[in-house]
Amino acid sequence: MSKVNIKQLAKELNLSISTVSRALRDSYEISADTKKKVFALAKQLNYQPNPNASGLRGQKTKTIAVVIPEMVNDFFSLVIGGIEKVTQEQGYYLLFYFTHGDYELEVSFINTLANGRVDGVLLSMSRENNDNSHLLELTKNGIPLVLFDRVSDNLDSVKVTSDNYESAVTATRHLIDAGCKKIAYLQVHKNISIGKIRMNGYLDALQGSTQQHPLIVECSNENEETFETIEKMLVEERPDGIFASVEKLAVICYRVCEKINLRIPRDIKIISFSNLQTASLLNPSLTTITQPAFDMGEAAAKELLNIINKKSKSASKDKHVILKSLLMKRKSTSI
Amino acid sequence: MSKVNIKQLAKELNLSISTVSRALRDSYEISADTKKKVFALAKQLNYQPNPNASGLRGQKTKTIAVVIPEMVNDFFSLVIGGIEKVTQEQGYYLLFYFTHGDYELEVSFINTLANGRVDGVLLSMSRENNDNSHLLELTKNGIPLVLFDRVSDNLDSVKVTSDNYESAVTATRHLIDAGCKKIAYLQVHKNISIGKIRMNGYLDALQGSTQQHPLIVECSNENEETFETIEKMLVEERPDGIFASVEKLAVICYRVCEKINLRIPRDIKIISFSNLQTASLLNPSLTTITQPAFDMGEAAAKELLNIINKKSKSASKDKHVILKSLLMKRKSTSI
């Protein structure tokens, strides 16, 4: 344990502890000469202020918590990239927690944060439309909270999302414009709001432009089951367009098409909410509605740091930042 | 700021601070009755011990740092899953840091950790064969370190890796057994040790089994450039087998084959180091050597917690855990 603290610096330099402390914080009441000496020794010994001590004293830790459902997921990986870029610039540390979509875990972790472990929290909810009292409690304890992607309307924290409704409309119109006469919508998590919002975009786009009837296919989290559901639907209904609400469904759909010899995009056109990474691996590559994941991370982190630093709680309450998604066509795709 | 602390609990219950503290820690010298009362109130008020205070006092934070090159990468995502599983069970927090392969960033972050911010560090190195003095300094300060995946031989910390050499041999033999007469090896990062080790496996397997000459293709980080390099090689050399040292190269290779009408696996067979996620998206799906990423995370975290809890520094010094990779063939692949 050769850890260096202020005391040792003081002894070494024949100064008092408080002088050293002040010098390190570049206080105006310390002579340039003394400061120079202190800085030199601090650097030489790699002095690092004890974060527990300063956290205890000043009630700030330069740490923010990031609570997300999971990590093995390109979307959240990209979001984290954005968060990290912003926070790193300002010297913040990142405490991560993965809820695996488990509400109980989210609650217990958030409760754990009540007492000065972090300066703020970035959260994408594990489930929605639930009891949010743990989050209310958190903000009541003076810890700022910013929600992103999976947010809840009955919380007046700052929110950052992408334009799920508008982009679902865009995606559906894209299929219509490409000549599709019967467009199926592949749906999961029908009870989470982001799912509903996307579906509404699909429904409204259909209604607005043509006489098409909606064809909504409820899928599950079980890949095998979903495969069969989709296969059955394709055979029986013979749609010529597919709009997948999440990437995984599009991938399964590709597999089904292979099996039953439907050629993409000639026989059937597919579009999906998805990120960039995996979409271009498919053949032909998948046209997607891509959320600005990195930007979302950046935006959420910036909002949070604003609240933390400027304490402008009142100004930004109930603010909702909405980022624009992109329709992405890739080479070798012609839909 | 309505944060609850021990003092408030004590006042509310007409007990002394230390009695409450002991009750919360379930000390044997507190009556069952008192404990019950304390627990009840603590739960009611959602009392959470201030981590800065206990960290300052006891020199432990229940936090470990995870330092990795990047996040947008299935391999590290999976590793983190393993780390998280183990640490969550024991109530540890995870502080993340991404070096983006930048050695300077790694150094500055590690230095920051010298003074009681975390109880231990899990690290996958940003670069290798460099000056490791920052890591030595860290362990000298009494903070345990476990290296995984990208490790350095001139550090006597515990290391966890997968069997890169053996699995490269296996992969090469697999192509040979499948009848390949001319196998090319796609290489990047020739100067990092993990790259060298894999290449040696390829070279030795070739030498051991047949009269084949090695065909090593140096690729860059530039996708466009690499695409052209591989295309040129395929046209000029006409190999019937490809061993890609990283997944991205295999993907590019697929694209090149499409362009110049080489059918996989009939004309050319491809195998690659890769994880599971993206490999099955390709068509035909890619046969891979898959590192046990999740297991690696688990193993590394377990080793670290062992050191932290048992303080068995001496016993585990210079230990090297090597996990076995898996050769994975997937449906619709016939090589």
Place this chain on the structure above:
DNA sequence: CTGTTAGCGCGTTCAG
């Protein structure tokens, strides 16, 4: 079984 006290390292008052 319970209360009193001291100190972890730092930053900020209050004195010079």
Place this chain on the structure above:
DNA sequence: CTGAACGCGCTAACAG
């Protein structure tokens, strides 16, 4: 310009 002293919240040693 510098030093002494206090307290952030918690735990452990020392009483009783």
